[in-house]
Amino acid sequence: MAEQDEHQDYPDADAAVVQGGEAPSARTPLSVERVVTAAVEFIDEQGLAGLTMRRLGETLGVEAMSLYRYVAGREKLLDAVVESITAQLDDDPEVLQEPRDGWQDFLVRLAHGVRRVALSHPKVFPLVASRPLEAPWLRPPLRSLTWVELFLDALRAEGFDDDSAVGAYRAFTSFLLGHLLLEVSTHGADVGPLDVLEEDEEPGGLAAYPTVARLRSALSEDHSALEFEDALDQLVDRVAQMASPKVP
Incomplete structure (x- = not known):
């Protein structure tokens, strides 16, 4: 009807x-x-x-x-x-197109720029993970050929070799996609198996998991911003190790 x-x-x-x-x-x-x-x-x-x-x-x-x-x-x-x-990155004054104060600053600014895009359009952002734009082998959420080129050139200019620059690209995109898909899911985005329960919806079977039930309030707290910063710091450290000269 x-x-x-x-x-x-x-x-x-x-x-x-x-x-x-x-x-x-x-x-x-x-x-x-x-x-x-x-x-x-x-x-x-x-x-x-x-x-x-x-x-x-x-x-x-x-x-x-x-x-x-x-x-x-x-x-x-x-x-x-x-x-x-994704073109909003071009207009973000905090995002640089080349390193100004080192690759770490460049990478952190870009990561925060992508996060701002995700938070501005949480229900749109999952599309970034599924639409094979320009070149399907590019990894989300940094699938723009322009930005991948800028990313790789920036690291190369900072002393990374090809293998290290590609490794940094893979680590960077994996970190961003995993964290941001989880974060936008809490803002109502449809991310399939990552969908979360509504606040007033009681999950079933918690009686069999007393620790989870006891800590439910703490587990439900939103520390997205802090977790993003901590994970980003760890990513920067990991990329720094990739760029370090290899001891024979």
Whole structure:
């Protein structure tokens, strides 16, 4: 019944035009940027699962067919959404495109920049882990060819050889992806098996795990910022060891 009501409420733009009304494209000029921005806002508010071309068209006041002039379909739209949020790194004044005070400072600034992107769009961020942009072999969340190039060049300029720079890239992306997917899951992001229980939902079977039950409050505390800093410090130390000269 709900589905039937939804179809009954769906506006028929073609019928409106036949009756003398304006076509949706005449009422609401569109652009790629406007469509992608609307998609990001939709996911931020309602989550990824509800995003369809029809619903996005309703948000923009047009029919879904109008959107295909700007994006070829939902899959291309999701790729554009990821490109849009990762491009925010370019505009972050705290993120550097080359080392200024050493590679450690460069790496830490970049890590915090990616975290700010994740926290700004927690429901969008899981897409970064699943959309194979530009080169599918690049590792999320640093999949932009531009940023991978900047990352590797920065470390090379700081004395890393090729193997060490690639190792640092792998360690850096693994650290960021693991930590940030867990963190955005606490902000309502749909990350599959990482989904968390709602606060008022009682997990079953705790009677068999008395220590977990006793420490539930402490286990539920959010120390994301501190844990991020501690793990980032450990990552920097690990990368420093990669760059150290190897003793024969």
